[in-house]
Amino acid sequence: MGGGILSRLVIVSNRVATPHRRGAAQGGLATGLLEAMNRQGGLWFGWNGRISENPSPAPALQTEGAITFAVTPLTHREFEGYYVGFANRCLWPVFHAQLHLLHYDRSSFETYLEVNDRWARMLAPLIRPDDIVWIHDYHLIPLGASLRAHGVRAPLGFFLHTPFPGIDLLRALPGQTEILEKLLAYDLVGFQTPFDCQSLSRAIAFFLPEAEREASCVRFRGHRVRVDSFPIGIDVDEVARVARAGHNNRHGRRLATSLAGRRLILGIDRLDYSKGLAQRFRSYARLLEQWPEFQRQVVLLQIAPLSRTEVPEYDEIRRELNGIVGDIHARYAEYDWMPLRYLTRGFPRSTILGFLRQAEIGLITPLRDGMNLVAKEFVAAQPEESPGVLILSSLAGAAQELEEALIVNPYDSGEVARTLARALAMGLDERHRRWEALMGRLRRRDLHHWTETFLKALAGTFLNPSPQEHP
Ligand code: F6P
Numbered sequence: 001m002g003g004g005i006l007s008r009l010v011i012v013s014n015r016v017a018t019p020h021r022r023g024a025a026q027g028g029l030a031t032g033l034l035e036a037m038n039r040q041g042g043l044w045f046g047w048n049g050r051i052s053e054n055p056s057p058a059p060a061l062q063t064e065g066a067i068t069f070a071v072t073p074l075t076h077r078e079f080e081g082y083y084v085g086f087a088n089r090c091l092w093p094v095f096h097a098q099l100h101l102l103h104y105d106r107s108s109f110e111t112y113l114e115v116n117d118r119w120a121r122m123l124a125p126l127i128r129p130d131d132i133v134w135i136h137d138y139h140l141i142p143l144g145a146s147l148r149a150h151g152v153r154a155p156l157g158f159f160l161h162t163p164f165p166g167i168d169l170l171r172a173l174p175g176q177t178e179i180l181e182k183l184l185a186y187d188l189v190g191f192q193t194p195f196d197c198q199s200l201s202r203a204i205a206f207f208l209p210e211a212e213r214e215a216s217c218v219r220f221r222g223h224r225v226r227v228d229s230f231p232i233g234i235d236v237d238e239v240a241r242v243a244r245a246g247h248n249n250r251h252g253r254r255l256a257t258s259l260a261g262r263r264l265i266l267g268i269d270r271l272d273y274s275k276g277l278a279q280r281f282r283s284y285a286r287l288l289e290q291w292p293e294f295q296r297q298v299v300l301l302q303i304a305p306l307s308r309t310e311v312p313e314y315d316e317i318r319r320e321l322n323g324i325v326g327d328i329h330a331r332y333a334e335y336d337w338m339p340l341r342y343l344t345r346g347f348p349r350s351t352i353l354g355f356l357r358q359a360e361i362g363l364i365t366p367l368r369d370g371m372n373l374v375a376k377e378f379v380a381a382q383p384e385e386s387p388g389v390l391i392l393s394s395l396a397g398a399a400q401e402l403e404e405a406l407i408v409n410p411y412d413s414g415e416v417a418r419t420l421a422r423a424l425a426m427g428l429d430e431r432h433r434r435w436e437a438l439m440g441r442l443r444r445r446d447l448h449h450w451t452e453t454f455l456k457a458l459a460g461t462f463l464n465p466s467p468q469e470h471p
Helices: 028-040 076-095 106-126 143-149 176-183 194-207 236-247 250-259 277-290 312-332 349-358 373-381 413-425 428-444 447-463
Strands: 009-015 042-051 060-064 067-074 132-136 156-159 188-191 217-220 223-229 263-268 298-303 340-343 361-364 389-393 406-408
Touching: 009 028, 009 106, 028 042, 028 447, 042 076, 042 106, 067 076, 067 106, 076 106, 106 143, 132 143, 132 447, 143 156, 143 176, 156 447, 176 194, 188 194, 188 447, 194 217, 194 223, 223 447, 236 250, 236 349, 236 373, 236 428, 250 263, 250 349, 263 277, 263 349, 277 298, 277 312, 277 413, 298 349, 312 340, 349 373, 361 373, 361 413, 373 389, 373 428, 389 413, 389 428, 406 413
Parallel strands: 009 042, 009 132, 042 067, 132 156, 156 188, 188 223, 263 298, 263 361, 298 340, 361 389, 389 406
Antiparallel strands: 060 067, 217 223
């Protein structure tokens, strides 16, 4: 890591990219953090992805190069309460504005707090006073407060990869005041966009009126926490290089042959109700209905690897999507043309990036998303000589940066269909102009910039602590 940060970095995230878990199974968060860790080295703590009824009081340690992984299993009860129950049936739907999918019970909330406390007890003895600790995502909001309670003095930073909800959503979440208090125990809280920072500021004014809000800081119970936005980026050259290689691998060539000159529209998302797949498929059907000249000329390939299958709402969205896909096929398919190819399996990263390079249109229309790195990867993967067009939901964090994409409201199927028709008709000059501008943005705020700005800001809180802290 540049910028003279000499402290050891400790990263904590629910998923950890341990050597045995790398590849298709891991999410974008773990991939991004692995980049940072590979560059700087340090300690990475989290769940090993397994269930075990007797977790040892100390984490299992494994060192690979400059990274030491410290991992622990969850018990079945912890998995159900912390991961399924509170993180993914309460925080996730509320943070993604899907209140009808919120399922709260007090015992899940308690288990969520308990797991965070158990992890803090395991991690505290491993943290040295001059470490810098970076905690990730909604599973671990209370971890900072628990670490402090277990005597950790090092600077503690938290980054939320999802959106932060507005007051109306937060009002529906039982325990919201406690969650906010835990968030304010960090030294630095980072969000994907300035919009999320504003949502936190309004939530604090509403739920914790005794907290003092300054420009980019909040003072609460004698502690000052800095709040800022740090939009996550990608390694642009690495994505472009892997996409070029993937384009020409066995899968890339098979896809190209199967298209037989038809134009590829591509969506890549975990199978999650927040991704707006039902709305996306209906918008595509509308394109085929209102612009019949595109029938037989286009293919929508949607890759949606199954995700969180233990959470009942994910089973429901899967069944709903199967129905919609069936309807589209019944209505439009011909014996030699399937308008929609819908796959619920994952592929290696190089294959995905190769597919993105082949696509003329990236159709990324979540109903809500913290950032959406696939949108950025689509741009970086495009061939310079004839770049494709990104259609991006206004409700993804990436839309606040990627202004030259075609921005749509994913709930407006008429607008998405019209935009698809517009993208399919767009000439090379305009595509090129938009792509160049987008690439400039990606390069200015890449993955390295994200880690560096966050860690510098976190180190800065230590140099400039609240009066009674970090003695
Ligand atoms: O983006 C949010 C996130 O929870 C990441 O932390 C994770 O990489 C991804 O979604 C996959 O979800 P899960 O860890 O629940 O399988």
